[in-house]
Amino acid sequence: MAQPSNDLLLRRCRLLHPTASITDVDIAIADGRIVAIAPQLDCTAPLELDIQGQLVSPPFVESHVHLDSALTAGEPRWNQSGTLFEGIEIWRDRKQTLTLDDVKERAIATLKQQAMQGVLFVRSHADVSEKNLIALQGLLEVREQVKDWMTLQVVAFPQDGLYGGPQNAELMEEALKLGADAVGGIPHYELTREDGVRSVHRIFELAEKYDRLIDVHCDEIDDDQSRFLEVVMACAIRSGMGTEVTASHTTAFGSYNNAYAFKLLGLLQRTQVNFVSNPLINITLQGRTDTYPKRRGVTRVKELWQQGQNVSLGHDCIQDPWYSLGTGNMLDVATMAVHVCQMTGMSEMNACYNMVTWNGAKTLQIDDCYGIEVGKPANLIVLDAIDPYDAIRRRATVRYVISRGKLIAQTDSPTSHWKADTSVVTG
Ligand code: FE2
Numbered sequence: 001m002a003q004p005s006n007d008l009l010l011r012r013c014r015l016l017h018p019t020a021s022i023t024d025v026d027i028a029i030a031d032g033r034i035v036a037i038a039p040q041l042d043c044t045a046p047l048e049l050d051i052q053g054q055l056v057s058p059p060f061v062e063s064h065v066h067l068d069s070a071l072t073a074g075e076p077r078w079n080q081s082g083t084l085f086e087g088i089e090i091w092r093d094r095k096q097t098l099t100l101d102d103v104k105e106r107a108i109a110t111l112k113q114q115a116m117q118g119v120l121f122v123r124s125h126a127d128v129s130e131k132n133l134i135a136l137q138g139l140l141e142v143r144e145q146v147k148d149w150m151t152l153q154v155v156a157f158p159q160d161g162l163y164g165g166p167q168n169a170e171l172m173e174e175a176l177k178l179g180a181d182a183v184g185g186i187p188h189y190e191l192t193r194e195d196g197v198r199s200v201h202r203i204f205e206l207a208e209k210y211d212r213l214i215d216v217h218c219d220e221i222d223d224d225q226s227r228f229l230e231v232v233m234a235c236a237i238r239s240g241m242g243t244e245v246t247a248s249h250t251t252a253f254g255s256y257n258n259a260y261a262f263k264l265l266g267l268l269q270r271t272q273v274n275f276v277s278n279p280l281i282n283i284t285l286q287g288r289t290d291t292y293p294k295r296r297g298v299t300r301v302k303e304l305w306q307q308g309q310n311v312s313l314g315h316d317c318i319q320d321p322w323y324s325l326g327t328g329n330m331l332d333v334a335t336m337a338v339h340v341c342q343m344t345g346m347s348e349m350n351a352c353y354n355m356v357t358w359n360g361a362k363t364l365q366i367d368d369c370y371g372i373e374v375g376k377p378a379n380l381i382v383l384d385a386i387d388p389y390d391a392i393r394r395r396a397t398v399r400y401v402i403s404r405g406k407l408i409a410q411t412d413s414p415t416s417h418w419k420a421d422t423s424v425v426t427g
Contacts, residue, residue, distance in 0.1 A: 006030045006045035007405055008378070013056040015372060018358050020350040020388060027056065029378040032405035037374055047407065054399065055383040055391060058371050059120035060330035061360025064215075064248050064276045064314025066157075067107040067124040067142070068135035069094070073324035084220065084285045087322035088159065088189075094321065095130050103138030104145075110318055111142070111150050114328040116409040118381040118398035120150055123215065123314075123364055125157035125184055128175040129168055136175050149403045153364055155215045157184035162199040164191060169202065176206060182213035187228040188221050188252075197231050204235045213244050213365060215276075220249035222286050222297055224256055230264060233271055242272035246363055248314070250275060250299040251282050261300065268309060274363040275309055277301050277355075278316035279336040281323050301341040305351055312360040313337055313352070330356040331395045338392060346389060353388035378405040384413040 008029040015025050015037070026041040027034060036043070075094050079086050107124075114122060126136040136156060143152040156175035158168050162185060176183065185203045187196035200216065207214045219226040229250050236245045253261065277299050286297020304311050313333045317323035326332070334352045338344060343352055361370035372380050385396035401409040 006035065006043055007047070008402070008407065009041065009043065009045035009048040010056065010382075011048060011050050012053055013051045013382075014053055014386065016055055016057045016388065018354065018371070020353070022055075022387060024053070027372070027380075029402070029405045032378055034372060034374050034376055034378045037372070049382075049400065049407075051382055053386075055385045055387060055396075056372065057381055057383060057391075058357050058361075059379050059381050059401070059403075060118045060356050061121040061312065061364060061370075062114060062119045062315060062328070062330060063123050063246075063312040063360040063363045064278055064316055065122060065124050065328075066127075066317060066320060067110055067122075067139060068098075068103055068126050069320040069322075070110040070318045071106045072321065073319040078324065079321050081288065082284060083288045084322065087285070087320075090321035091127070091159065095127060095135065098130065098134045098138075100134055100138050100141070103135055104142050107139055107142045108146065110328060111146055111152070113318075115150055115401060115403070116398070116411065117327070117329045118383070118401055119328060119330060120379050120401070120403050121361065121364055121366060121370070122150065123153040123155060123182075125155045125215070125217075126175075126180070127159040128156045128171050128180075129158050129160035129165060131167060131171065133171060133175060133178065136178060136180060140179055149406075149408050151364075151366065153181040153213075155182040155184040156180035157217070158186060161186060161190045161195070162202060163195045164189070173206065176210045176212060180212065182215045183207045183210075185216040185218075186220075187216065187231070188219050188223070188226045189217075196228050200228060200231045200235055204239055204241070207241065207244070208239065213246070214241065215246040215248055218247040218250050219252035220282075221252055222255050222289065222295060223252055226252040229253060230267070233264075233268055233273060236271045236273050243274070243362075244365065245271075246274040246276055248276040249278060249282065251286050251297045253299040254297060255295060265300075265303060265307060268304075269307060272310065275299065275301075275304055275311045276314050276363060277311060277337065277341075278314045278333075279340045280326065280333055281316040283336065283340050285322060296340055298340050301337060302343055302348070305355075310359055310362045311355055312363045313355045329395065331392060334392050335395060349389050349392055353392060379403055
């Protein structure tokens, strides 16, 4: 019998499964899909990679980033206070000079940087508070341009508030007509609490009208009275849109009194709203008005995870007015979550790894085509690690990135050599 012709064969893989169990297998890929997974495949391919027992994982999922502002740190000035609100002011000035090429060049450079670190699925917000919708149009063009190696979702995000300017609500609707994948919002930054509530209702109306997902920047503030998550939750319950809805940041949840927080956690069990936490950014932006004790300003990741809500993690910012650091590496994000959310137990660290992989896929609603299984698109990464704990602890190098069945990036792990004369060192 003729052997099937493969394009790519991976030998001696340690294949990671969602439960963090691991099996030793070979993986065959043909026509962009995974065609066989077994301990020892009896076949060949033009390209065979000996994985040497390293960890094979589904790609990282970046479920919250702002590509339109990426790589602009210091333009036109640096954020001196380190606050969210100074960041918004700086971005308001920087976006006056946006051009399509400017947005596209920075977005593609960032996406390549992310892909080389194993990220193949990205949800980016695009600011639609600017009258020419340049950020949105740029990212929609990029979505098309990169689709052969990267899946990009674009959220129409009214950075200055849906009702913060006379045209903002119209611009949001225009953005959806142009093809944004999701409706965004920022209720805690609207002019009044009532505007914030009204904005959430409008977001749900628009999502139903245009059949789009929802991803709201929700309660990204230390104010323990910022309570728009309950409005998002109520709209999700009444509309039945649970899994299509994401509440991003929800940092005020970390400041709520426990009586209210526990009530909210109980009510949240009635919906399947997704949560995205951005620990790198929130640990630096939040708590800036506190003296001591100083709050961490991060949502209740551990408690949400413990009660079975879908929680994923995002980088949020990569060298922009809110955060001048960052490379797009999702293991940096997972590591920060382990620390800030105090998730240092082994099952908790495995959970943090899942939050930058499977859970992210669920947030993006792409879980049906995500994962390393026969018949699914061949998207996978090879890490210089033996398991998720090892990957997080050492921020392991992503050695190979395979997208749609093609090897698109390779990185050699750095090696160190001991050079000192031992007799001198020991003295
Ligand atoms: Fe954000």
